[in-house]
Amino acid sequence: MSEIGVFEFQGKRYEFPVEIGSENEIAIDIKKMRSSTGGIITLDPGFKNTGSCKSAITFLDGEKGVLRYRGYALEDLAENAKFLEVAYLVIFGELPTKKELDRFENTIKSYTMLNEEMKDILDGFPKNAHPMGILSSLTGALTAFNPHAVDIHNEEDMYEAICKTMAKIPVIAAWAHSKNLGKPMNYAHNDYDYIENILQMMFMKRNERYTTNKVVAEALDKLLILHIDHEQNCSTSTVRIVGSSHAGLFASISAGVSALWGPLHGGANQAVIEMLEKIIEDGGDVEKYINKAKDKNDPFRLMGFGHRVYKNFDPRALIIKKSADAVLKELDIDDPTLKVAKHLEEVALNDPYFVDRKLFPNVDFYSGIIYRALGIPLEMFTVMFAIGRLPGWIAQWREMRLNGELIGRPRQLYIGKNKRDFKPLEKR
Numbered sequence: 001m002s003e004i005g006v007f008e009f010q011g012k013r014y015e016f017p018v019e020i021g022s023e024n025e026i027a028i029d030i031k032k033m034r035s036s037t038g039g040i041i042t043l044d045p046g047f048k049n050t051g052s053c054k055s056a057i058t059f060l061d062g063e064k065g066v067l068r069y070r071g072y073a074l075e076d077l078a079e080n081a082k083f084l085e086v087a088y089l090v091i092f093g094e095l096p097t098k099k100e101l102d103r104f105e106n107t108i109k110s111y112t113m114l115n116e117e118m119k120d121i122l123d124g125f126p127k128n129a130h131p132m133g134i135l136s137s138l139t140g141a142l143t144a145f146n147p148h149a150v151d152i153h154n155e156e157d158m159y160e161a162i163c164k165t166m167a168k169i170p171v172i173a174a175w176a177h178s179k180n181l182g183k184p185m186n187y188a189h190n191d192y193d194y195i196e197n198i199l200q201m202m203f204m205k206r207n208e209r210y211t212t213n214k215v216v217a218e219a220l221d222k223l224l225i226l227h228i229d230h231e232q233n234c235s236t237s238t239v240r241i242v243g244s245s246h247a248g249l250f251a252s253i254s255a256g257v258s259a260l261w262g263p264l265h266g267g268a269n270q271a272v273i274e275m276l277e278k279i280i281e282d283g284g285d286v287e288k289y290i291n292k293a294k295d296k297n298d299p300f301r302l303m304g305f306g307h308r309v310y311k312n313f314d315p316r317a318l319i320i321k322k323s324a325d326a327v328l329k330e331l332d333i334d335d336p337t338l339k340v341a342k343h344l345e346e347v348a349l350n351d352p353y354f355v356d357r358k359l360f361p362n363v364d365f366y367s368g369i370i371y372r373a374l375g376i377p378l379e380m381f382t383v384m385f386a387i388g389r390l391p392g393w394i395a396q397w398r399e400m401r402l403n404g405e406l407i408g409r410p411r412q413l414y415i416g417k418n419k420r421d422f423k424p425l426e427k428r
């Protein structure tokens with residue numbers, strides 16, 4: 001017998017179908033609610049209870065701290081696979097064979113050049129422009145240089161568009177970094193792999209041969225895997241909703257970059273380091289900042305703590321914390337922010353305010369410490385998150401279009417003035 005959801009209002013009973021997901025998640029399908037009830041809508045600010053789509057990409061159980069891409073545990077993928085392999089899995093649904101992976105990597109390599117006129121646009125930015133602003137703008141600008149709209153039903157066309165996107169965005173990211181430093185813009189080189197190219201484009205000096213530090217490349221590879229997808233988060237929902245108007249892939253991703261930038265989302269990794277440095281400068285009094293975070297009259301929040309979905313632990317944070325210890329040890333770096341971070345975590349996890357509200361360290365709490373150990377400057381942290389999230393955005397955009405989803409257009413509960421008569425200027 002199929003389940004139904006029942007809603008009663010003013011003595012009338014309405015029945016709605018129930019959908020069960022492959023991990024037994026239950027959703028009441030209210031598609032026909034407004035039309036069948038004569039105009040009643042649901043109100044769910046922040047979409048805490050609203051499923052906006054059906055998706056086969058990522059499974060997340062916030063209560064149990066589970067995160068899987070296409071059915072594979074994140075822990076397994078981070079331990080055993082490389083970034084491009086996992087990117088392929090997330091986008092196309094299956095782990096690639098060697099042949100498929102080689103083709104994916106080589107096609108991406110064939111698209112890493114940018115039109116030189118992109119440099120003219122970059123020139124117009126002030127030197128201290130935040131790289132996320134540059135990334136978002138130049139990703140949008142790619143539409144001008146690639147005006148061909150992808151035919152989503154043509155597999156080959158879609159494949160090329162995916163590879164193009166995977167290829168060009170890291171180049172823009174590296175250029176945003178070089179712009180800040182007043183350095184020449186480097187291009188990717190086909191002798192390097194995807195991760196080496198990100199590092200090489202950011203750090204290669206024109207007067208020296210570049211050699212990749214293996215520890216750094218492996219740590220970055222893992223970090224990017226952890227960020228690949230996270231189902232319907234703020235930036236991914238943005239990408240889907242922009243794409244739902246049939247805007248192109250670059251335009252949708254540019255919007256996703258802007259959504260990611262905010263300190264409550266991807267911008268938290270930069271905000272965490274700024275917070276830890278402030279605590280150190282202020283004499284290292286961790287309790288003072290814990291009390292500030294608990295004080296409802298103080299806008300301060302413990303950055304890197306809490307999550308909309310995880311109410312137990314963030315599995316990405318566990319992997320990153322371990323990795324932070326290992327990377328700092330291997331690179332022989334003694335970073336005082338790691339000590340403060342660990343102290344802060346310990347105090348918060350034993351404080352009823354954080355325990356009762358189920359606030360745990362999230363992915364951003366330790367990622368900034370690793371980025372810094374890898375030599376990546378503060379302003380580039382959220383850009384690295386964007387490079388990691390790119391395959392997820394692409395996968396979700398493609399899925400949304402292939403599923404033929406409707407244009408995203410929420411309703412609202414109007415609480416403004418009722419109808420009133422216009423008053424001429426002289427009578428106001």
Ligand code: CMC
Nearest residue numbers: 263264265266268293301302303304305306307308357362
């Ligand atoms: N510090 C202090 N109090 C907090 C924090 C925090 N970091 N996070 C939540 N709370 C409190 C909040 O004040 C509220 O308390 P009360 O019930 O007394 O009003 C309660 O916990 C629930 O918070 P909420 O704002 O309703 O939770 P949310 O699901 O809307 O917000 C969040 C989730 C991530 C925006 C929030 O926890 C936060 O602002 N964290 C800091 C920013 C951060 O680290 N963001 C990165 C998220 S993970 C990376 C990503 O995926 O983007």
